[in-house]
Amino acid sequence: MTNNRSWIPYLLILPSVAFLGLLFVVPLVQTIWLAMSDNGMPSLANAERMVNDINFARSVRNTFLLTIVVVPVQLCIALVMGTLVAKVGRGRETILWIWTIPLGISDLAAGLVWLSILQNTGYFNSALFGLGIIERQASWLSYQTPVALFLAIAIAEIWRGTAIVMVIIVAGLNQVPKEFREAAEIFGAGPWTRFWRITLPLIRPALQSALILRTVLAFEVFAVVYALGGRNFPVLVGEAYYWQNQNQNYGVAAAYAVLIMIISLAATLVYLKAIKVDPERLP
Amino acid sequence: MSSQAMTAQTTTDTNTAGFVSSRRWLLWSGIAALCAWVLVPIYLVALGALGGRQGVYQWPKTGLPTGISIDPFLLFLRTEGVVQSFLNSLGAAGITVALSIILGAPAGYALARYNFHGKDSYRLLVLLTRAFPLAILALPLTVSFIRLGLYDTIVGVGLIHTVLALPFAALVTQGIFLGVPKELEEAAWVFGCTRVQAFFKVVVPLALPGIVATAVFAFVISWNEVFAASVLTVRNRTLTAYLLTVLSESPMHYRFAGGLMLILPSVVFIFAVRRYLFAIWGISSK
Numbered sequence: 001m002t003n004n005r006s007w008i009p010y011l012l013i014l015p016s017v018a019f020l021g022l023l024f025v026v027p028l029v030q031t032i033w034l035a036m037s038d039n040g041m042p043s044l045a046n047a048e049r050m051v052n053d054i055n056f057a058r059s060v061r062n063t064f065l066l067t068i069v070v071v072p073v074q075l076c077i078a079l080v081m082g083t084l085v086a087k088v089g090r091g092r093e094t095i096l097w098i099w100t101i102p103l104g105i106s107d108l109a110a111g112l113v114w115l116s117i118l119q120n121t122g123y124f125n126s127a128l129f130g131l132g133i134i135e136r137q138a139s140w141l142s143y144q145t146p147v148a149l150f151l152a153i154a155i156a157e158i159w160r161g162t163a164i165v166m167v168i169i170v171a172g173l174n175q176v177p178k179e180f181r182e183a184a185e186i187f188g189a190g191p192w193t194r195f196w197r198i199t200l201p202l203i204r205p206a207l208q209s210a211l212i213l214r215t216v217l218a219f220e221v222f223a224v225v226y227a228l229g230g231r232n233f234p235v236l237v238g239e240a241y242y243w244q245n246q247n248q249n250y251g252v253a254a255a256y257a258v259l260i261m262i263i264s265l266a267a268t269l270v271y272l273k274a275i276k277v278d279p280e281r282l283p
Numbered sequence: 284m285s286s287q288a289m290t291a292q293t294t295t296d297t298n299t300a301g302f303v304s305s306r307r308w309l310l311w312s313g314i315a316a317l318c319a320w321v322l323v324p325i326y327l328v329a330l331g332a333l334g335g336r337q338g339v340y341q342w343p344k345t346g347l348p349t350g351i352s353i354d355p356f357l358l359f360l361r362t363e364g365v366v367q368s369f370l371n372s373l374g375a376a377g378i379t380v381a382l383s384i385i386l387g388a389p390a391g392y393a394l395a396r397y398n399f400h401g402k403d404s405y406r407l408l409v410l411l412t413r414a415f416p417l418a419i420l421a422l423p424l425t426v427s428f429i430r431l432g433l434y435d436t437i438v439g440v441g442l443i444h445t446v447l448a449l450p451f452a453a454l455v456t457q458g459i460f461l462g463v464p465k466e467l468e469e470a471a472w473v474f475g476c477t478r479v480q481a482f483f484k485v486v487v488p489l490a491l492p493g494i495v496a497t498a499v500f501a502f503v504i505s506w507n508e509v510f511a512a513s514v515l516t517v518r519n520r521t522l523t524a525y526l527l528t529v530l531s532e533s534p535m536h537y538r539f540a541g542g543l544m545l546i547l548p549s550v551v552f553i554f555a556v557r558r559y560l561f562a563i564w565g566i567s568s569k
Contacts, residue, residue, distance in 0.1 A: 012393035023445070027427075030423035030424075034422075034423055095318065098321055100553055100560055104553040105545070106508070112541060116330075116539050119535060170561055222510055223527060244425070261415055264414055264416050
């Protein structure tokens with residue numbers, strides 16, 4: 001716009017820049033310094049203490065396993081939801097609303113919801129008992145049943161976290177022009193070909209941002225794990241929480257935080273590289 | 284496929300119609316199954332919250348709403364700390380909403396209406412926050428917040444929650460302001476409005492529904508956040524932080540009541556903004 005008012009946009013963004021500088025950039029630097037120092041001197045003592053902790057290897061493994069299982073499943077369910085709802089005329093709004101409900105549910109609440117189903121006298125055991133599969137109450141959430149506990153946490157995460165992926169995917173699908181699909185149909189492409197060759201490449205930007213968002217959130221998993229399994233299933237953020245609150249050791253907690261940041265950044269970079277979004281070819 | 288096209292097909296070719304209706308049936312059973320997948324667990328935790336102590340130990344459970352009443356939930360509400368933490372959660376979420384709109388909407392307007400040096404760097408800063416697990420940043424803030432007297436206060440929790448909501452608010456309001464035609468604003472200038480007047484008389488009324496939807500999202504982000512709230516508070520806990528700390532000592536039906544209490548407001552809010560959900564995420568995922 002006019003040149004003599006060129007200071008206006010800077011005035012408008014200044015408050016948010018100052019805020020993010022104070023409460024995002026400064027704590028970020030502080031975290032890195034806390035993790036990499038010991039009594040004010042640069043040191044790797046915190047990192048060493050973290051790596052040698054008994055729960056470290058398990059928490060790394062558990063967090064990665066959860067992410068690798070949960071994120072692809074969520075993406076598949078979201079794509080199925082998007083494809084199904086595209087075929088619906090009336091009732092579309094209601095269906096989409098029901099599917100987005102978990103978007104408003106916290107991970108803690110999701111853990112408590114699935115606790116009510118999977119606890120010893122819960123609905124899952126009742127159903128299995130009713131079908132004659134088990135005779136006594138089975139326990140699924142103890143440290144003696146690590147696989148069942150893992151599955152329980154994964155199911156709760158899939159239940160809660162799919163909504164956000166679905167919303168982004170459906171928003172992406174809405175932007176695909178109908179003509180593209182119709183043209184492909186005229187040229188004789190079947191539904192599968194159309195999905196793989198037309199729809200999927202066209203919603204790349206949505207896929208990319210959904211995957212980045214969900215993967216970063218998956219590495220942050222904590223409350224759902226705590227609600228279902230307590231400390232029986234250590235994860236990275238959970239360990240950071242215990243070092244901070246129980247052990248009052250801010251250095252090791254910060255070391256965990258730095259590790260989680262490095263993993264999240266690496267995952268983001270991988271997605272940015274792997275799913276190339278060419279701005280010229282967007283519809 | 285439109286319904287008219289389908290009726291046309293039914294009259295001409297019964298075989299195709301049978302095929303179409305079986306596909307139709309498949310489609311709707313898939314949709315119904317996915318709806319049940321979302322709704323049934325919420326129904327079950329509500330049963331748990333309203334069933335009280337007897338409900339928890341009833342075996343085997345039928346899944347039918349027998350023996351439920353509002354009393355166990357009211358009893359949970361009267362437990363020490365519950366109402367206070369509920370109010371704390373509301374307070375923190377209110378601060379988050381106010382700050383993220385006050386700081387985010389001007390930035391969104393600048394991104395939508397002006398070209399300026401550093402615009403791309405600013406967008407990068409905003410997008411960068413997305414690659415970081417932001418709640419983790421509460422860890423070093425403990426020390427500075429103690430020094431500033433913000434530790435264990437609702438304002439402190441609101442501040443860190445604003446870090447989560449602000450980038451989102453800036454990006455989404457940018458899209459909302461882009462949707463308000465520039466010509467309308469310019470017409471107001473021609474008719475003698477100052478820029479500020481034009482903004483408040485022309486742009487704000489048109490952008491208001493979208494801004495309200497953004498505010499609701501900021502609310503939900505704060506309401507649901509567990510980690511930062513738990514790290515930064517001791518006595519003035521938010522509802523999520525309170526539930527997390529008392530979890531291991533609470534009886535089962537209290538846990539379910541807490542879960543239900545966390546879920547209900549969010550569900551209502553998502554319902555209120557359902558029309559804007561997809562527009563908002565269409566914008567913010569660009």
